Amino acid sequence: MTDHLTDDAAGSVPIRLIRKSELAVWLGLQPQFVRSWVETTAFQAEPGSISLVPGADGKLSMVLATLGEDEDPWVGAALAARLPVGLYRLAEPAEPKAARWLALSWVLATYVFGRYKTKPDRTWPRLVWPEGCDRALVESMADATALVRDLINVPAADMGPADLAAAAESLASRFGAGVRVIVGDGLLVENYPAIHAVGKAAAHPRQPRLIDLVWGDDKAPRLTLVGKGVCFDTGGLDLKAAGNMKLMKKDMGGAAHVLGLASMVMAARLPVRLRVLIPAVENAIGGDAMRPLDVLSTRKGLTVEVGNTDAEGRLILADALAEASREKPELLIDIATLTGAARTALGTDIATMFSNNDLLAADLMRAGEDEHDPIWRLPLHKPYRRMLDSKVADLSNVSDGPHAGAITAALFLQEFVGSGIPWAHFDIMAWNGASRPGRPDGGEAMAIRAIFAVILARFGTIV
Known part of the structure; x- marks a missing residue:
C-alpha cells in the first residue's frame, strides 16, 4: 500500500501547508513572482484549496495547500487526489503525528479495488516520506485498511465462508500464526450449535464454520477479537427487501475488521x-x-427463541463470545455490522460502541478523537433487557418493539460475555456510500486505528 511513498527526494516539488490566517505574513516574505501569481490567480487560501505555483521556467515549483484553522487529517488524501502526477515533499518538517497523518492519508487516497478491473486505474502522484514520520505504523495501518476494504469489496460469490477462512489462513501464514477451522456438522460435534443453525441452509461448498486464529506466547496477556462473518445475508425466511439486501456482501465486515486489527497487532x-x-x-x-x-x-447453554431470522449475526456471535470468554482474556473486542438502529442513531460515519467497562470505554472514545476515527458510546441500559424476554426460552434474539434496537442487540451479546472480562462491542457500517478524500466509496475500515491505539497503550508501547 505504501508504493506511493518514497525516500528519493530528487526533483521533488515542495508542498507548503498554510492557513488562511497565515497567508498575508507568508506572502510578505516571498519573491515578487510568487506574490504576483497568488494575486493573479485570486488564491484566497480557503480551506481545502491549492495553488500550483510555477517557476521562471514554467515548471511547477511549489504547491500551496490550505489547511483549515482546525487540524485537517485528510489533507494528504486531498492532495494525492488533486495534484498532477509527479514527486512531492513537505517544504517544512511537521510534528510527528501530523507527518504520520499526511503520509497515511496520502496512501489511503491511492487505494483502488481493482480485482475485477480489465484496465488499470489512474496513475497517482508520489510523496517523499515526511521527516519524523513513523513509517512502520503508517505501513501497518495502510496495509490493515487495504485488507479490510478488499475483503468487504469482494462479491459474495467469491467471499463465502471458505474464502473468508482462506483469507485468515493467508494472514496467519504471513505472521506465523496458527489457524483451526471447524466446518459444517463439526460445529455440532464441538458444541457451536447457534453458528450451525444460522448457516446450515447454505449450499454444501458454503457450509458454516468457525475460524480460530492464534498467535503469540501462550503465557502472555490474552487479547481476543471476535468478528461477525455473515458472508451474505438474505435475511433468511424473514427475507430482506431488495434494497436492504443489495449491500449484504458487506455483512462480513466485522470479520474483515478483526483480521485487519490482527495484522496490526502481529506486525x-x-x-x-x-x-x-x-x-x-x-x-x-x-x-x-x-x-x-x-x-x-x-455454546453457553442458554436457549434462544428466534424472533426474527434476519437477526442472525448476534446468534453466531453468541457462540463465539462464549468460547472467547472461556479463556478469560484481559481484553475482549467484538466488531459487527449488526443493526440498522445504530446507523439511525449515529449515521454511517461513526462507530457505535458499547462496553461493560467504563475505563475501557473512555480510552476508546479518547483514542477515537486522537486518531480521527470517530466512536460514540451508547449505554448497556439494563432495564431494556426485559425486551428480550421469551415465554418459551431463556431469551429472544430480538425485541417485539421498534425501539432501542442497537442497545437490545448489545444486551443480547452481553449475555454471552463472561463476568469480569473487559469487553467492548462495535456496531459499524463498514461502508462508504460516497467518496471523500482517502475514503473511496465501498468497504471501509472503521474504529480499528482507535482500537489499536488502546491495545498499544495496554499491552505495548505507544510510538
Whole structure:
C-alpha cells in the first residue's frame, strides 16, 4: 500500500501547508513572482484549496495547500487526489503525528479495488516520506485498511465462508500464526450449535464454520477479537427487501475488521497472546433454514427463541463470545455490522460502541478523537433487557418493539460475555456510500486505528 511513498527526494516539488490566517505574513516574505501569481490567480487560501505555483521556467515549483484553522487529517488524501502526477515533499518538517497523518492519508487516497478491473486505474502522484514520520505504523495501518476494504469489496460469490477462512489462513501464514477451522456438522460435534443453525441452509461448498486464529506466547496477556462473518445475508425466511439486501456482501465486515486489527497487532509484535474468532456463515434460504420462533441451543447453554431470522449475526456471535470468554482474556473486542438502529442513531460515519467497562470505554472514545476515527458510546441500559424476554426460552434474539434496537442487540451479546472480562462491542457500517478524500466509496475500515491505539497503550508501547 505504501508504493506511493518514497525516500528519493530528487526533483521533488515542495508542498507548503498554510492557513488562511497565515497567508498575508507568508506572502510578505516571498519573491515578487510568487506574490504576483497568488494575486493573479485570486488564491484566497480557503480551506481545502491549492495553488500550483510555477517557476521562471514554467515548471511547477511549489504547491500551496490550505489547511483549515482546525487540524485537517485528510489533507494528504486531498492532495494525492488533486495534484498532477509527479514527486512531492513537505517544504517544512511537521510534528510527528501530523507527518504520520499526511503520509497515511496520502496512501489511503491511492487505494483502488481493482480485482475485477480489465484496465488499470489512474496513475497517482508520489510523496517523499515526511521527516519524523513513523513509517512502520503508517505501513501497518495502510496495509490493515487495504485488507479490510478488499475483503468487504469482494462479491459474495467469491467471499463465502471458505474464502473468508482462506483469507485468515493467508494472514496467519504471513505472521506465523496458527489457524483451526471447524466446518459444517463439526460445529455440532464441538458444541457451536447457534453458528450451525444460522448457516446450515447454505449450499454444501458454503457450509458454516468457525475460524480460530492464534498467535503469540501462550503465557502472555490474552487479547481476543471476535468478528461477525455473515458472508451474505438474505435475511433468511424473514427475507430482506431488495434494497436492504443489495449491500449484504458487506455483512462480513466485522470479520474483515478483526483480521485487519490482527495484522496490526502481529506486525507490531506486541507481547500478547492473540486469538481471533470468526463465525463464518451465509444466511441462506432453504428447506433446512431456521424458522421464526424456532428455539436454538448455544455454546453457553442458554436457549434462544428466534424472533426474527434476519437477526442472525448476534446468534453466531453468541457462540463465539462464549468460547472467547472461556479463556478469560484481559481484553475482549467484538466488531459487527449488526443493526440498522445504530446507523439511525449515529449515521454511517461513526462507530457505535458499547462496553461493560467504563475505563475501557473512555480510552476508546479518547483514542477515537486522537486518531480521527470517530466512536460514540451508547449505554448497556439494563432495564431494556426485559425486551428480550421469551415465554418459551431463556431469551429472544430480538425485541417485539421498534425501539432501542442497537442497545437490545448489545444486551443480547452481553449475555454471552463472561463476568469480569473487559469487553467492548462495535456496531459499524463498514461502508462508504460516497467518496471523500482517502475514503473511496465501498468497504471501509472503521474504529480499528482507535482500537489499536488502546491495545498499544495496554499491552505495548505507544510510538
